[in-house]
Amino acid sequence: MLALYSNPKWLSVVRGTVERLSNTLGFPEVQCRSITRAVDEALTNIVKHSYGNRLDQPIALYFRRTQRQSEGEVQQGLEILLCDRGPQVDASKLHGRRLDEIRPGGLGLHIIRQAMDIVEYARKGPINRLRLVKYLAQTNRAL
Amino acid sequence: MQISARHQGKTTIFDISGDIDFANSREVRQSVLREIQESRAVRVMVNLSQVSYIDSSGVASLVEGLKASRDLGSRFILFGLSTSAREVLQLSRLIKVFEICDNEEQALAS
Numbered sequence: 001m002l003a004l005y006s007n008p009k010w011l012s013v014v015r016g017t018v019e020r021l022s023n024t025l026g027f028p029e030v031q032c033r034s035i036t037r038a039v040d041e042a043l044t045n046i047v048k049h050s051y052g053n054r055l056d057q058p059i060a061l062y063f064r065r066t067q068r069q070s071e072g073e074v075q076q077g078l079e080i081l082l083c084d085r086g087p088q089v090d091a092s093k094l095h096g097r098r099l100d101e102i103r104p105g106g107l108g109l110h111i112i113r114q115a116m117d118i119v120e121y122a123r124k125g126p127i128n129r130l131r132l133v134k135y136l137a138q139t140n141r142a143l
Numbered sequence: 144m145q146i147s148a149r150h151q152g153k154t155t156i157f158d159i160s161g162d163i164d165f166a167n168s169r170e171v172r173q174s175v176l177r178e179i180q181e182s183r184a185v186r187v188m189v190n191l192s193q194v195s196y197i198d199s200s201g202v203a204s205l206v207e208g209l210k211a212s213r214d215l216g217s218r219f220i221l222f223g224l225s226t227s228a229r230e231v232l233q234l235s236r237l238i239k240v241f242e243i244c245d246n247e248e249q250a251l252a253s
Contacts (some may be wrong), residue, residue, distance in 0.1 A: 008165045009166055011164050011166055011198075011236045015164075032228065033226075033227055037198070037230075040164065044164070044199075047165065055213060107199035107234075108198075108199045110234070111199055111231070112242070137221055
């Protein structure tokens, strides 16, 4: 578990942690980078949208191994929960912009969805909870 | 993250080093836009060879630089992209929007 404040200076620290963790769990390099990118973009969204760029608000990240049945085999994975105490997110607005538009902004959600197998948002009491899961391909069994 | 600009004739070259993320992408955007508007260069080049990570806000800053350059009739060229930087441009489907070169020599010759 990682607990931090909503100061963007911690983004690089979280990236370093997630990249090492996903590497240790056996994800190939390209997926380590994409998982790291997804968590970085999700954290940035919390700082920017949930906390309106305030620097002193709490964020918690939880990491755990998970698994699912896929084609008769157990598929191992990494589950990451990102929790914040900002206002409730309007789930209908959780979609990236169209990629055929050439303009700044709106790419974060697209990057998250491209990287992860599961992206789920839930509100639990006063907490926004974003659940990200990535499963390891069957040939990689380091978990 | 550090950013600086140098000039070769009518070309402005930005050298950026370090990660570009939400903590500093505003600085990148402001530096690039200010320099583009002040220098009025015919060609603007961004050296990303020392940038190991760039997030969506960093990409947005580059898009703004591209638009500002186009508005002034300048070319806007990226070179020296890391694997990570190239991946994020591919993911955002912007890889074909930018002029991209492998290195500075190639960009200057283009």
